[in-house]
Amino acid sequence: MDENKSLIFQMNKVVGDLHVFKTKVHNYHWNLVGEHFFVVHPMLDCVMCEIDEQIDEVAExxxxxxxxxFGSLEVYLKHTVLAEAETKAYTAEEAVTSMLADFRLLLSEFNIIMKLAEDLNDQETLGLMANIGAIYQKHIWMYGAWLTK
Structure with a gap:
């Protein structure tokens, strides 16, 4: 257990990050406005489902x-690398730009975990984080392409 202490702490930070991220995505989902509403609104549903699965996989x-x-909002907010999003109307571009920045931050957190897992020869944790990271890399590419003018 002691050898896993740093790994467990970093993974718990990610559990908190993912909860905060899901709340932000939900905020964008509810408060989305503008011409791209019908494209982005259902996409946000899919992202929230992905995040739910990822939270469960990392926690397990x-x-x-x-x-x-970790299992409390207070602890999640204490350890997250993400900033909360204000409750207001968001255009699709604003929501996707914010999510893109968060995908990048989260990917850097996954990379920390992968390095720790690699040092511990924990191939299962390494694989889990690599799989989630690959999903985020794809989102970064796709959302970045969507935002390109």
């Missing part, structure tokens, strides 16, 4: 390696 992996996942 924490349990498998002897940890206990």
């Amino acid at each position: 992996r924490i349990l498998m390696i002897g940890g206990r996942p």
Whole structure:
């Protein structure tokens, strides 16, 4: 357990990050306005479903390696790298731009976990984070392409 302490802490930070991210995406989903509403609104539903699965996978992996996942909003907010989003109307461009920045931040957090997992020869955690990271890399590419004028 002691050898996994840093890994478990970093994974718990990601559990919090993902909860904050899902809340932000939900905020954009509810408050989306403008000409791209019918394209982006359903896309946000898919992102929220992905995040729910990722939260569960990371939390269950924490349990498998002897940890206990964070489970309070107070703790999530204390440890997240993400800033909360204001409750207001968002255009599709504003929402996607913000999500793109968050995907990049989260990917850097996943990379920290992958390095720790690699040092511990924890191939299962490494694989989990690489799989989620690949999804985020694809989102970064696609949303970046959508924002290109």
